[in-house]
Amino acid sequence: MHKRYLSAAMAAVVALALSACGGAAGGGSTGGATDAKGQTLNVWIMKGTNPDSEAFFDSVGQEFTKETGAKLNVEYVQWAGAHDRFVTAIAGSTTPDVAETGNTWTAEFADSGALAPIGDKVKEAGLDGDLVKGLAESGTYDGELYGMPWYAGVRSIIYRTDVFKELGLTPPTNWQELVNVATVIKTKRPDLIPFPVPGDAEMLAYPWVWGAGGDVSVQKGDNWESGLASDKAREGIRFYTDLATKHGFSTAGATTWKETDVLDNFTQGKVAMAISGSWTPATILAKAPALKGKLGAIPIPGKDGGISPSVLGGSHLSVFNTAKNKDLAWAFVKLMSTGKFAREWASKSGYFPGQKSLLDDTIKSDDPLVKSFAKQMVDGGASVPVTPKFGAVQAKKTTNSMIQAILSGQKTVDEATSSAAAEMDAIMNGKKTP
Amino acid sequence: MRHRSLSRRLVKAALVALLLAFTLFPAYWMISSSFDAQASSGGQSLLPQEFTLANYQYVLTEGGFGTFLRNSAVVAFFTVTISGIVALLAAVAVARFRFKFRTGILIMVLTVQMVPLEALVIPLFVQVRDLQLLNSLVGLVIVYLAFSLPFAIWMLRGFVAAVPVELEEAAYIDGASWGRMFRSVLLPLVAPGLVATSVFSFIVAWNEFIFAMTLLGGAAENYTVAIGLKQFFGVHANDWGPVMAASTIITIPVMVFFVLVQGKLSNGLVAGAVKG
Amino acid sequence: MTVGLKQPPVDEGRKPQPSAGGRPPKRRRLLTMAKARPWLLLAPALILLAGLLLWPLARVFIFSLQDYGLRQIVSGKTKFIGLDNYAEVFGDSSLWTVVLPNTIGFAIVAVASTVIFGTLVALLMASLSPLWRTVVGSAVMVAWAMPAVTGTYVWIWIFDADQGLVNATLKGLGLMDESFNWFTNPVTFYGIVALNIVHHGFPFVAITVLAGLLGVPKEMLEAAEMDGAGPIRRFFQITYPTIKPVFSVVVILSTIWDFKVFAQIYLMPGGSGSNREVLNLGVWSYVESFGQNRYGFGAAIAVLLTVLLLIITAIYVRTLFKEEKV
Structure with missing residues (x-):
């Protein structure tokens, strides 16, 4: 596995x-x-x-x-x-x-x-x-x-140690704990966004696909086959988007956020936990020195413990x-x-x-x-698929569109993943030559 | 009767107030946020909560808007001047002379106005590349000329046609050459039309977005205000104070220009566009 | 510099066209000179228009018949594929379900709102005293002057989901519990675009129509009022017929502008491709070309947009040439 x-x-x-x-x-x-x-x-x-x-x-x-x-x-x-x-x-x-x-x-x-x-x-x-x-x-x-x-x-989860201490929380080690922890933050610190789910940041979505055992795209012979519409990938994507749509850990604005928006809001002290790059703590501390000593990081938890891989x-x-x-x-x-x-x-x-x-x-x-x-x-x-075509998939914002459509309620998880997988296959197998 | 006119005046006053609110609100909100130190931290109220000039300072120094303003001014100046001259010459030709293909040319001028610029991004990009003018303001001016010319020719045609031929003939009788007549009779009389057309060329040059984005590519030092603002927003998407300060800075010159030429503009529109 | 200082030469068009070349030529040399002069005057404009509008227009069509990607641009080689790009454009279901409805539907709504609102403003302004007319006129100019890019960011800021004024106000009034993201729903997305476009576009209509209104003879209106015609009837029976040419111009120009709206969509959150429900022809063509390196495919979309607009133009030209002979 x-x-x-x-x-x-x-x-x-x-x-x-x-x-x-x-x-x-x-x-x-x-x-x-x-x-x-x-x-x-x-x-x-x-x-x-x-x-x-x-x-x-x-x-x-x-x-x-x-x-x-x-x-x-x-x-x-x-x-x-x-x-x-x-x-x-x-x-x-x-x-x-x-x-x-x-x-x-x-x-x-x-x-x-x-x-x-x-x-x-x-x-x-x-x-x-x-x-x-x-x-x-x-x-x-x-x-x-x-x-x-x-x-x-590489991206992991960064979190506010001061908030966790204040509420007596320990960092989550599996998906259920992530939900539990975020629920506590949501009720006790309503001024904070427990866990933003941005709609325009594909790299933050893949860990959940992999964490549930799914694939982004795998090469079979000469063809690439997207795994986004598989049951496992759907489970991961459903969990990820549910954090926003079902549990309300995100905000309405995050539906159109990019990764930079997540970081901006974290820097402004409005976010409790977020997936963020290894290079971001330095950025945060440079812009918001008040957060010094209040930043923690954990690997993205696996579904039942362990680690969800990230890009x-x-x-x-x-x-x-x-x-x-x-x-x-x-x-x-x-x-x-x-x-x-x-x-x-x-x-x-x-x-x-x-x-x-x-x-x-x-x-x-x-x-x-x-x-x-x-x-x-x-x-x-x-790693995301290593092929010249994946750049075109990224430029097409295939995954971003998928997440955004789910978050905004335009499509269900099943619909969104199916169309994203189809689009990915079409681009990566050169039906639409970039 | 008096009662009725009073209530009518009240309704009218209310309508004017509503209209003023709608037209001015975005500009007000932009300016107000730009002076507000709290604009980025939410909790907006209609008045700035903490007055500051820091946003402007930031935008003009770190943001590089001094450069963007200069670039836009250069592009606008050359676009307005050259398109004014070229369009006037062409307008005289179609309004004062009868020649073969005259109607054909008029129809062409009218038709090319309707060509969607977005459709031309790809070929013009390739063309400007072949001229080796990508990333340069010259390339942008050339493209903007093409966009402002048809409308300018069309509008000026109306103005030139409106100048009584008798005046021209009087000049000839006084022994003036055609060039002399053009300078001392025609030009002063069509000056209001030139002002009106220059407004449109100016808007094209100052506001245009898609070509500036495509043709200037990575040459940030040559960015015009529109594309400079886009780049600035990319970095400071959640810092609304500075974003609004930058927006204000690039809007003010246009507003001043517009309010100044207000009267001429409406005359120009009627004379040029409507007479069409 | 007030309105009406100079008489708008509205009825000049009825005058017979002046005969060629000013005064009658006396010698043959002058005759050829007079013949050449219009062409000399036209030359710079024609060269620019041909090189920068007509030739590119032809080229966009040529590109649309090719598989024209990054490699072809860099190497200069061509690869013609016939009508494949068009087949793909028309075979794409999102063209029919999303892109065309967005483009055409939006243009209709935006043009109608802009023209109606602009006309109402013009009527209001015409009934004001000169002082107030100047005040309102200046305000209208301020709205017009706001560049499209700036205006778009201001509207984004006003409707921002987390910090925007609209959500804050609605929440403050107790009309809304949770913040709403106005940009994800195609209807509210285009609602904001329409607001932006109307706000930016109505001044042109208002100012143009106002200038036309001021040219309507007062005596006719007064006479009609004497006969007991109400304001609405007066508008449709006297004012409208008089300024009909003005209307055809503002309607057509607004249509053309609203069909091509690009920056106002591209810059909105999700507007540059990630929200598929809000694509229009212009943005679709751009993201396919410059994002996917599929310049040929993008060109085919551009040709479609051009053809749509040329049909409208044909109607425009016919209307105008019917109104008065050029």
């Missing part, structure tokens, strides 16, 4: 957590041969629920200029709508030199011919043995590496074909994904690094918050 959803990525993490991995590439000095005085490297970095990273990139920029002589120009792009932005840029050949690409998008962009292969450079730099396997796999298209693993992230997400750094100076682009990628800056990025943001050697350190952290997320990652990480 575990094997079904435990992705290759996680198998790798587990394996590496056991093995003592000697630190590979560490030092900061990268391609010193690159001299690019007067040039500018344009980079897109995503932003959304992660902590503000401008200060970090200022220091990256300084180091970059010191090493290569070129200027670094970072553009911050919202996750929401970023896929469309990329696609439009690819169509218009206005892509940046380097960009952070969501790990489910890299193959799709490579498929369109927009990305430059980087496998040789990785080998040359001796990094190929040190990449986190899951991320390296999703960055590979047609046997060639296009996305340099940069970081991984092992992450980002690559990809070099675009529009980059004039590919060596310069690679120098930046290397600077970012190895050594000092990779470590700093991971520790400040709450992401897990894309290099095995660095990941190992993070997982061994003593921080209770990091520990919970690390546990989710190691024991309950899963």
Whole structure:
């Protein structure tokens, strides 16, 4: 059962957590041969629920200029709508030199011919043995590496320890307990949203599908078959949406919320528990210092105990074909994904690094918050289907529409899952070629 | 009789009050929230609970709306000026000359007004890309010209036709060349029409959304106000104070412009559009 | 700068068209010059219109016959698939159950409300003293001036489920127990869009109709009042026939604007694709093209929208050309 959803990525993490991995590439000095005085490297970095990273990139920029002589120009792009932005840029050949690409998008962009292969450079730099396997796999298209693993992230449940203490609650360890705990919060602290169920955030829905033993989509021969309409998946989705529609743990507004809205409301102190990324506690504390010491995290509970797997997400750094100076682009990628800056990025943001050697350190952290997320990652990480087509499914908002239609009462769970599964199959099997 | 007229006046006063409330409320609410430090934390009341200018400060510095305003002003200026000139020339041609295909051209001008811009996003995107003008304000100005021209030609045609031919002939008798006549007779008389058309070109340039979103793509430093606001909202969806402050900033220039040209506008509409 | 300072040249159209080229030409060189002049004057406009409207219009049709995706755009290769895209558009059940009803139904409701409301406002304004007319006129201008994007966010804010004024007021009055999300239900969603569109669109109608109303000869109205005609009869018997051309213009222009409404839907919560029940032709075309990289399919939807509007345009042109010969 575990094997079904435990992705290759996680198998790798587990394996590496056991093995003592000697630190590979560490030092900061990268391609010193690159001299690019007067040039500018344009980079897109995503932003959304992660902590503000401008200060970090200022220091990256300084180091970059010191090493290569070129200027670094970072553009911050919202996750929401970023896929469309990329696609439009690819169509218009206005892509940046380097960009952070969501790990489910890299193959799709490579498929369109927009990305430059980087496998040789990785080998040359001796990094190929040190990449986190899951991320390296999703960055590979047609046997060639296009996305340099940069970081991984995973979502668990974060909660307000002060509220739990006040009401004498202990964090839930299975689905029934989650309902019980939320019921107490709902009655005793009506000013709080016990557990928001956002209608425009697919990543927060998958854990329940997997937790009930269902699948998002599995490959059978040449075909992909969506499992969303299976009994097990429906059970999970029903449980998840019932939290809002039956138990009233969410709010009416959440039906149209994105993940950023969940975070905003948590930051404003209006939410007791929520599914949230490993990178969000840092964001919350930066915006609302009053919540310091009041944040806890637990892995998403399994149906009858254990852990409900959640998406092992992450980002690559990809070099675009529009980059004039590919060596310069690679120098930046290397600077970012190895050594000092990779470590700093991971520790400040709450992401897990894309290099095995660095990941190992993070997982061994003593921080209770990091520990919970690390546990989710190691024991309950899963992956959405690895295919260029899944990016199109995400852009179509198939899963989001499904959840939203259930929350708003437009469709029953059975109707919504059936149409979502059909749509997913149609897109992923190329009936509608993206 | 007097009683009846009094009650009639009361009804009218009530209607005016209702109308004013409906027309002004969104603008009022926008401005009021923008000054309210509590706007993002719920519990709204009709008056700001805690007056602040911080929202504006934030929007103009961190939000980057200074840049967006400048970009929009540049785009609007060139769109208005160029479309005014080009449309006036064309309007003179169709209103003052008889030539082959004249009616055909008029029908075409009328018809292209009706083409849905959304339908042209894809080909124009490809076209602007081929010109290598994506992410640039020049590309946007060119596209906006195309959108504002048909309506401007159509409206100005009415104005030019309204200028008595006798005036032109008098100028010729005084020995003026055609160009001279154009400058000193025609141009001053159609100036009100130019104002009316410039309002429409200005609205196109200031408010247009879908092309700005598509053609400017990732070039945030070239964003116009409409698309800048969309981006800002993406980051600050739940911070209504700053969002409303940003909205106010981009609305005020248009409002001032509109109220100033109010009289000219209505004349222009009647002369141009209605005479059609 | 007050209304009516300059006489709107309403009856100029009845005048015979001036003969060509100003004064009669004296020499042959002048003759050719006079012949060339209109074309010289027209050239910039024609070049712009042809390059930026007509050619793209032809191209959108060409694209609609292709499997035109990201790869084709990047590589420049074409792959014609005949009418497959159209077959898919018309075969999609949501076109008939969601998209077309939303597009057409909304346009009808929005146009009717905008024109009726705008006309009523114009009638009210016409009966006001000049001072109040200016006050109301300025308020109307304020509504008009609010850019579509801004206006949309303000309405979203007013109807926001958690912090919005409407829910707060209804709850405060005890009319509502639980917050209601106005954006998830297609009817309330389009209700808000309609409010937004009417608020933004009625000023054009009001101002245009008002200008027309002020041109209606007072004597006729007074004469009719003497004969005992009530205000409603006076409106339909005298005012309406006089300003009928004004109405055909505002109706057609409003129809065209409301068919194409995009930003007001795209920016609303759920409007950019996640709420399938609220798609209209414009948004559908956009999300299929720029979200799914299916530019050919999106182009086919765009062609459908264009054809719908061209039919309306044909009616418009015919009405106008019947009213008065150009």
